[in-house]
Amino acid sequence: MQAQLIALDWGTTSLRAYRLGDQGRVLEHRSLDAGIMQLPTTPRSIAGQRCCDGFELAFDEACGDWLDAEPELPVIACGMVGSAQGWREAVYQETPASVGALSSALVTVRSLRGIDVHIVPGVLQRSELPNVMRGEETQVLGILSSLPASETRKPLLIGLPGSHSKWVRAQDGRIVHFDTFMTGEVYAALSSHTILGRTLQRGDAFDSAAFDRGVGVARLPQGAAGPLSTIFSTRTLGLTGVLSGAAQADYLSGLLIGHEIAALVQLLKQTETALPAVILIGSGPLLERYQRALDASGFPQITIAEQATERGLWQVAVQAGLISSSSTADSRPLHVEN
Amino acid sequence: MQAQLIALDWGTTSLRAYRLGDQGRVLEHRSLDAGIMQLPTTPRSIAGQRCCDGFELAFDEACGDWLDAEPELPVIACGMVGSAQGWREAVYQETPASVGALSSALVTVRSLRGIDVHIVPGVLQRSELPNVMRGEETQVLGILSSLPASETRKPLLIGLPGSHSKWVRAQDGRIVHFDTFMTGEVYAALSSHTILGRTLQRGDAFDSAAFDRGVGVARLPQGAAGPLSTIFSTRTLGLTGVLSGAAQADYLSGLLIGHEIAALVQLLKQTETALPAVILIGSGPLLERYQRALDASGFPQITIAEQATERGLWQVAVQAGLISSSSTADSRPLHVEN
Numbered sequence: 001m002q003a004q005l006i007a008l009d010w011g012t013t014s015l016r017a018y019r020l021g022d023q024g025r026v027l028e029h030r031s032l033d034a035g036i037m038q039l040p041t042t043p044r045s046i047a048g049q050r051c052c053d054g055f056e057l058a059f060d061e062a063c064g065d066w067l068d069a070e071p072e073l074p075v076i077a078c079g080m081v082g083s084a085q086g087w088r089e090a091v092y093q094e095t096p097a098s099v100g101a102l103s104s105a106l107v108t109v110r111s112l113r114g115i116d117v118h119i120v121p122g123v124l125q126r127s128e129l130p131n132v133m134r135g136e137e138t139q140v141l142g143i144l145s146s147l148p149a150s151e152t153r154k155p156l157l158i159g160l161p162g163s164h165s166k167w168v169r170a171q172d173g174r175i176v177h178f179d180t181f182m183t184g185e186v187y188a189a190l191s192s193h194t195i196l197g198r199t200l201q202r203g204d205a206f207d208s209a210a211f212d213r214g215v216g217v218a219r220l221p222q223g224a225a226g227p228l229s230t231i232f233s234t235r236t237l238g239l240t241g242v243l244s245g246a247a248q249a250d251y252l253s254g255l256l257i258g259h260e261i262a263a264l265v266q267l268l269k270q271t272e273t274a275l276p277a278v279i280l281i282g283s284g285p286l287l288e289r290y291q292r293a294l295d296a297s298g299f300p301q302i303t304i305a306e307q308a309t310e311r312g313l314w315q316v317a318v319q320a321g322l323i324s325s326s327s328t329a330d331s332r333p334l335h336v337e338n
Numbered sequence: 339m340q341a342q343l344i345a346l347d348w349g350t351t352s353l354r355a356y357r358l359g360d361q362g363r364v365l366e367h368r369s370l371d372a373g374i375m376q377l378p379t380t381p382r383s384i385a386g387q388r389c390c391d392g393f394e395l396a397f398d399e400a401c402g403d404w405l406d407a408e409p410e411l412p413v414i415a416c417g418m419v420g421s422a423q424g425w426r427e428a429v430y431q432e433t434p435a436s437v438g439a440l441s442s443a444l445v446t447v448r449s450l451r452g453i454d455v456h457i458v459p460g461v462l463q464r465s466e467l468p469n470v471m472r473g474e475e476t477q478v479l480g481i482l483s484s485l486p487a488s489e490t491r492k493p494l495l496i497g498l499p500g501s502h503s504k505w506v507r508a509q510d511g512r513i514v515h516f517d518t519f520m521t522g523e524v525y526a527a528l529s530s531h532t533i534l535g536r537t538l539q540r541g542d543a544f545d546s547a548a549f550d551r552g553v554g555v556a557r558l559p560q561g562a563a564g565p566l567s568t569i570f571s572t573r574t575l576g577l578t579g580v581l582s583g584a585a586q587a588d589y590l591s592g593l594l595i596g597h598e599i600a601a602l603v604q605l606l607k608q609t610e611t612a613l614p615a616v617i618l619i620g621s622g623p624l625l626e627r628y629q630r631a632l633d634a635s636g637f638p639q640i641t642i643a644e645q646a647t648e649r650g651l652w653q654v655a656v657q658a659g660l661i662s663s664s665s666t667a668d669s670r671p672l673h674v675e676n
Contacts, residue, residue: 129560129568129570129571129575130575130577130580131570131571131574132574164533164570179567180567181567181570182533182566182567183566186524186532186566188531189527189531189532190524190527192531193531194523195520217467220467221608222466224601224608225467225517225519225602225604226565226601227564227565228520228598228601229517229520232469232519233467233468236467236468236469236470237468240462240464260564260566260567262564263563263566266564
């Protein structure tokens with residue numbers, strides 16, 4: 001099937017490339033370890049020129065053959081590729097953010113092939129503690145655009161678990177507020193670079209009882225001590241023979257995620273009277289952990305959403321006029337403005 | 339002056355040795371980088387025997403010459419030297435803990451010289467989130483013993499800032515409750531092993547404005563997000579041009595200490611109606627940071643206490659009968675029971 005768009009989800013450590021057909025259907029996709037912090041370095045020839053630029057090399061590895069076959073395909077990208085350390089900086093758009101706002105603020109970089117790569121800007125929330133995201137805004141807008149209008153009118157909470165989890169509040173199809181929790185990165189730093197790592201053993205099997213015990217800590221009276229204090233129980237429960245080394249890893253994981261969700265509930269209570277419906281974006285074991293912890297914390301409705309990035313990039317591209325929005329219309333891509 | 343006691347504060351990274359005279363007066367002291375996790379490894383001759391045991395080597399370096407001169411001196415030690423990884427394990431005593439309880443539970447290890455080293459046990463607080471300390475109990479009891487009885491009858495909060503801060507509540511001369519905050523170690527892990535380290539620059543000069551700004555975060559409405567979230571502002575305040583790289587280090591330090599103290603206040607509120615008087619044990623820049631943060635958090639009375647370890651080891655030794663409690667009595671140490 002003829003493609004309509006090449007969509008790139010280009011983050012810090014990975015680069016995912018999608019070849020999308022009519023109505024954003026995924027025709028093909030690839031995942032490369034070519035995030036902006038680990039770009040390829042081996043020079044190669046691109047469009048007849050010897051090239052050693054990491055962004056060009058990664059771009060060519062990701063979709064050079066697709067463009068060889070269909071040189072007119074428009075290309076769109078989101079994520080850290082638009083950061084100050086990226087290929088071309090796409091200045092943050094401020095909250096509230098919508099598909100319309102982002103699609104009218106695309107920044108282009110012309111590749112060696114002469115193809116323009118359209119970069120989606122990240123989102124900035126100004127406040128005493130500012131917040132930023134790059135890539136997640138596209139995922140959230142992709143999910144919002146796939147919901148019926150009746151669903152997007154009410155407040156929604158969209159969670160994106162990761163090494164930096166994002167919790168995004170949306171209403172009327174727009175991102176109105178978001179919070180970042182560095183839970184995953186803190187877990188890695190604690191388990192590898194503090195005393196907790198001396199007794200904690202990482203294993204393959206998920207110890208659900210240890211995880212659930214950890215999740216419950218934030219809701220204990222002693223949980224008021226916060227994670228700077230309660231993490232020490234990972235060690236002391238080992239010293240007192242309650243948790244084996246193998247159980248300590250999932251206990252600490254649950255403890256941190258439990259504190260994250262307890263804090264999220266505190267923040268929600270500042271403006272909401274009831275816990276909102278939650279949509280979790282992602283897949284895999286980490287998502288299951290969050291689902292489990294949200295369940296235990298009383299969230300009434302949790303939905304899992306997939307293909308958020310592809311959908312979001314498709315929507316932004318459509319709204320930016322990079323492609324025809326109708327799959328029954330001319331199937332050749334519109335020419336891209338420069 | 340003739341000595342009465344050799345007192346060792348033997349932790350994970352350092353070994354401090356004190357030669358104490360009448361009434362616990364410090365005649366001489368030394369500090370060695372010979373904590374139980376970095377013991378010496380170069381073999382040497384001790385008491386006519388070639389020795390390669392790290393504990394013996396460290397002990398000999400710390401006070402071998404003092405014992406050569408006065409072989410009858412009793413020796414007492416506190417800290418991680420009594421842990422399972424120490425020279426001899428001194429099983430934890432449970433809260434509430436007093437000088438009397440600790441002094442009757444000393445564990446001895448006979449060194450190559452034939453000298454018994456009396457090790458003070460640490461303290462364990464059993465609960466759903468157990469807590470332990472080794473060394474700090476001796477410091478706290480040293481301070482309590484130096485206060486008039488009228489002072490120790492009321493609830494006191496004793497803070498021991500460090501890589502693991504301890505906050506100890508005492509009443510009637512006994513340790514009744516304590517909490518551990520891994521703030522210092524978390525700071526080191528975050529600033530060296532997470533994304534925050536990419537923009538944060540450590541410098542020599544203390545940026546008090548950045549530190550105070552950090553301390554205030556926990557008391558903002560957004561502070562309810564807790565440290566897993568608010569730490570990200572170290573980076574975003576850099577991205578938005580508010581904090582220089584050099585300011586980010588003290589901002590993060592203040593932010594974590596502020597969250598620690600805010601959580602401590604939450605815990606205190608569970609049982610107390612007013613913030614108690616605080617005694618801080620220690621010295622140096624870290625203590626000043628805590629003093630500054632406690633001031634900003636409304637603690638009405640903050641006192642700095644020094645020589646806590648020497649006093650505590652002296653008190654325990656006196657109560658254990660290792661030395662005469664009266665400096666005017668026979669100045670030779672009592673013979674030590676084996």
